[in-house]
């Protein structure tokens with residue numbers, strides 16, 4: 001998959017751009033240096049792009065957490081309308097760029113996607129809310145993978161986000177190619193075990209939907225499929241769910257493996273289940289058997305290869 005095909009929006013300060021209210025940045029080394037070579041970042045600084053200078057007076061959210069005002073902290077100047085007007089234009093521009101995700105700066109009153117402090121008119125931090133631009137973005141692109149850099153330091157959330165980004169790219173490719181029902185069946189088949197590792201319930205629902213695909217108008221079918229797919233993938237692939245998938249894969253080799261090989265594989269899966277080794281260990285062993293025995297269904301499973309190995313997303317216990 002070519003890098004330029006995976007465009008992800010990002011709060012500019014996370015790439016080291018000196019656009020913060022105090023003239024500083026919030027460079028995130030993982031995003032820029034580790035993930036950077038595999039994606040094309042599309043930076044956006046809400047506050048600067050809507051016309052505010054650097055440096056500028058700090059701002060915060062005030063009032064109703066569902067619809068707060070964006071006010072400057074010292075002089076109380078209301079910047080809400082200015083930012084909303086800019087966001088309306090910016091979202092249309094971003095739509096044309098075919099993004100596969102967005103990484104927001106955490107806790108920012110403009111860019112934070114959750115847990116942003118919302119103050120009472122008296123100046124007390126009273127609620128947790130969503131930054132003005134982040135809220136508009138998530139309402140405009142409800143299915144697009146989004147995260148903030150703070151949450152991405154958690155290995156489970158990081159893998160989940162990057163996995164969704166890659167699935168989203170493949171989904172867009174499928175739609176751009178014309179998206180026939182035959183192609184949907186193929187897309188679904190390739191993602192079966194990946195979905196199973198996140199949510200057996202969504203795996204079953206998608207299976208039923210694809211089996212009855214001919215009963216739906218294509219537009220409705222694809223909207224429904226994508227929303228169930230993304231809802232399922234948002235659920236974390238826990239050790240227990242991964243163990244079930246690994247055992248399921250092992251079942252494909254029951255006639256080929258020797259007793260010794262089966263014992264070794266069971267031990268490796270068991271050690272992963274106990275938290276002694278990372279997921280990558282049983283995956284590498286299973287990939288080896290998939291290649292050796294040329295197992296066609298497993299060969300096409302993105303579960304065994306969901307993102308570039310260099311990101312080492314499955315190398316933690």
Ligand code: SF4
Nearest residue numbers: 011012013045105111
């Ligand atoms: S958090 Fe958003 S608005 Fe604030 S400096 Fe970073 S990119 Fe700009």
